[in-house]
Amino acid sequence: xxxxxxVPAAPAWTKPPAQPRPPRPAGALDHAAISALVRERFxxxxxxxxxxxxxxxxxxxxxxxxVLAFVRDDxxxxxxxxxxxxxxxxxxFAPPPAPKPPAKxxxxxxxxxxxxxxxxxxxxxAYHLGSYxxxxxxxxxxxxxxAAPSIPSASALFPVAGYFExxxxxxxxxxFPGHADLRRIMCPDDWVGHPLxxxxxxxxxxxxxxxxxxxxxxxxxxxxTASAEAKS
Amino acid sequence: xxxxxLEKDGALMTLSMxxxxxxxxxxxxxxxxTDGEVIARCTPDLGYLHRSIEKIGEFVDVGQFVVYTxxxxxxxxxxxxxxxxxxxxxxxxxxxxxxxxPERAEYLRVLAGELNRISSHLVAVGxxxxxxxxxxxxxxxxAQRELVNDIxxxxxxxRLTYNYVTVGGVSHDLHAGGADEIARFLDTLxxxxxxxxxxxxxxAIFRGRLAGLAPIGAADAIAYGLVGPNLRxxxxxxxxxxxxxxxxxxxxxxxxPLGDRFAGVNGVQGDCYDRFVxxxxxxxxxxxxxxxxxxxxxxxxxKADDPIGGWQADVTKHTRKLPRGEVYxxxxxxxxxxxxxxxxxxxKTPYRVKIRTGSFTALSIFEKLIPGLMIADLVAVIGSLDIxxxxxxx
Numbered sequence: 001x002x003x004x005x006x007v008p009a010a011p012a013w014t015k016p017p018a019q020p021r022p023p024r025p026a027g028a029l030d031h032a033a034i035s036a037l038v039r040e041r042f043x044x045x046x047x048x049x050x051x052x053x054x055x056x057x058x059x060x061x062x063x064x065x066x067v068l069a070f071v072r073d074d075x076x077x078x079x080x081x082x083x084x085x086x087x088x089x090x091x092x093f094a095p096p097p098a099p100k101p102p103a104k105x106x107x108x109x110x111x112x113x114x115x116x117x118x119x120x121x122x123x124x125x126a127y128h129l130g131s132y133x134x135x136x137x138x139x140x141x142x143x144x145x146x147a148a149p150s151i152p153s154a155s156a157l158f159p160v161a162g163y164f165e166x167x168x169x170x171x172x173x174x175x176f177p178g179h180a181d182l183r184r185i186m187c188p189d190d191w192v193g194h195p196l197x198x199x200x201x202x203x204x205x206x207x208x209x210x211x212x213x214x215x216x217x218x219x220x221x222x223x224x225t226a227s228a229e230a231k232s
Numbered sequence: 233x234x235x236x237x238l239e240k241d242g243a244l245m246t247l248s249m250x251x252x253x254x255x256x257x258x259x260x261x262x263x264x265x266t267d268g269e270v271i272a273r274c275t276p277d278l279g280y281l282h283r284s285i286e287k288i289g290e291f292v293d294v295g296q297f298v299v300y301t302x303x304x305x306x307x308x309x310x311x312x313x314x315x316x317x318x319x320x321x322x323x324x325x326x327x328x329x330x331x332x333x334p335e336r337a338e339y340l341r342v343l344a345g346e347l348n349r350i351s352s353h354l355v356a357v358g359x360x361x362x363x364x365x366x367x368x369x370x371x372x373x374x375a376q377r378e379l380v381n382d383i384x385x386x387x388x389x390x391r392l393t394y395n396y397v398t399v400g401g402v403s404h405d406l407h408a409g410g411a412d413e414i415a416r417f418l419d420t421l422x423x424x425x426x427x428x429x430x431x432x433x434x435x436a437i438f439r440g441r442l443a444g445l446a447p448i449g450a451a452d453a454i455a456y457g458l459v460g461p462n463l464r465x466x467x468x469x470x471x472x473x474x475x476x477x478x479x480x481x482x483x484x485x486x487x488x489p490l491g492d493r494f495a496g497v498n499g500v501q502g503d504c505y506d507r508f509v510x511x512x513x514x515x516x517x518x519x520x521x522x523x524x525x526x527x528x529x530x531x532x533x534x535k536a537d538d539p540i541g542g543w544q545a546d547v548t549k550h551t552r553k554l555p556r557g558e559v560y561x562x563x564x565x566x567x568x569x570x571x572x573x574x575x576x577x578x579x580k581t582p583y584r585v586k587i588r589t590g591s592f593t594a595l596s597i598f599e600k601l602i603p604g605l606m607i608a609d610l611v612a613v614i615g616s617l618d619i620x621x622x623x624x625x626x
Contacts, residue, residue, distance in 0.1 A: 018483060021475075051327070052328070052556065053558045089584075096556065159596065184279075195284055196287055
């Protein structure tokens with residue numbers, strides 16, 4: 001027990017209220033509603049997701065332009081903005097961990113989602129589209145085989161896709177038939193390989209300039225760790 | 233980065249503007265085909281600053297990658313840090329992990345983000361005026377930016393690349409006397425902005441120079457992926473801080489300025505002057521947000537991971553391995569919507585990081601917008617679109 005005068009406690013902090021905002025537009029849809037609309041029109045489109053996070057629609061490459069035109073022009077979707085177009089190389093994406101054997105007392109999962117057919121390849125593009133008026137968004141993915149990667153160009157529908165696709169062409173080596181000006185954009189024209197592919201081999205030199213210090217290796221250290229993990 | 237074959241018909245002169253031209257705001261090369269002073273074709277040539285930050289993101293863990301996001305856009309490194317941490321936190325939340333950013337850390341993020349937006353916009357409007365030939369406004373802007381840098385130096389030790397926002401909070405609590413210092417700075421800035429606007433924004437020569445120059449309509453702005461002040465300058469009413477509030481932005485009152493033919497009778501909605509004025513007005517809105525944040529911020533607690541008064545939640549056990557999933561997270565940066573697409577296969581490092589930046593897409597409109605303008609106007613257009621090259625090349 002101390003004789004020091006009690007310090008008056010500071011008033012407890014209270015959470016400030018949310019400020020009024022313009023209401024969410026009546027036509028704003030969630031992923032399930034958008035997925036239903038798209039799949040009603042295009043039955044080959046698949047609804048996919050990983051263990052957590054955001055779902056996407058897997059679109060066959062030959063239907064991509066029709067689906068993009070549909071989500072852009074249908075007044076219920078009105079996704080006029082292409083927020084992001086990015087390539088990916090799914091070849092070393094680790095499969096989900098094997099499910100634990102269910103405990104004997106636990107009932108078997110009643111309705112496990114049916115396994116989706118494997119995609120036609122492991123390279124591809126992800127399209128993140130959105131509507132500024134309706135304030136919803138949607139993600140599409142297109143897979144394409146590694147042997148001859150090719151996805152129709154969306155640059156006629158979304159002019160901004162022209163630059164995004166040049167980047168994907170440069171860094172992943174995916175061709176975009178229909179693109180008016182498909183050139184490398186980040187790397188020099190005579191660069192060898194596509195750096196964002198998972199099997200990319202770092203060059204020893206470029207234009208007579210050594211890119212590695214003497215004795216430096218890219219197959220050890222964090223690079224080796226990451227690739228070994230991805231392989232296992 | 234590439235070489236471009238141009239037609240040689242004798243009538244047009246090929247002019248390589250950059251990569252070391254000061255008004256291209258970094259190492260951007262514009263290949264111009266000109267007929268006298270009039271540009272017939274403009275081909276941006278980029279990649280001089282390409283560091284493949286997206287590839288690096290596949291080899292470092294989410295905390296280490298914050299340092300690289302500083303280098304994505306070093307004019308507003310706080311916002312870049314924040315956008316990445318927001319993506320990681322949203323992935324962790326999607327997996328149901330109990331990562332709670334302390335309330336005080338959220339306010340510190342807002343303060344840091346808005347102060348960095350102020351300094352970024354000051355550079356943007358100041359440099360644009362300087363590119364056109366008015367040098368004093370640039371010095372006025374840089375002088376105020378120095379004060380922001382001083383605050384940040386006391387806050388986290390760095391003046392340009394901060395590494396301040398971390399997954400789960402911020403790296404340091406507000407320094408002693410920091411709140412008063414920020415409040416004093418906001419008062420100074422408000423006075424200085426009035427002087428700035430009197431000198432350049434309301435200047436009849438400046439306004440006449442930019443009125444009706446390179447207007448971008450709303451439909452074009454959306455189709456070419458313009459974001460942020462460039463999109464709002466075209467009259468599209470979008471601001472993610474208001475429409476999809478992240479952090480604690482839902483607790484502040486602020487307006488979203490839109491381009492509205494500020495240049496008067498000769499102006500067109502979405503012209504260079506509209507984009508300039510939208511940034512000038514956003515400076516005042518950022519001041520408003522900072523003042524509200526200072527009034528609302530909870531007092532510091534003794535422990536760093538206190539859910540109210542702390543500044544850094546302990547997330548190490550949650551980020552050692554990322555959950556298997558993906559998110560695409562958008563946030564409102566000074567140069568507009570920045571998107572981080574983060575996909576993880578359950579490993580220690582992200583499987584794929586895609587950074588969508590406003591400057592990269594803003595460059596895509598050049599080939600359409602520039603032909604027919606004069607070379608001196610091109611300089612004004614680059615300034616009005618506020619292009620920052622490290623963000624383009626990544």
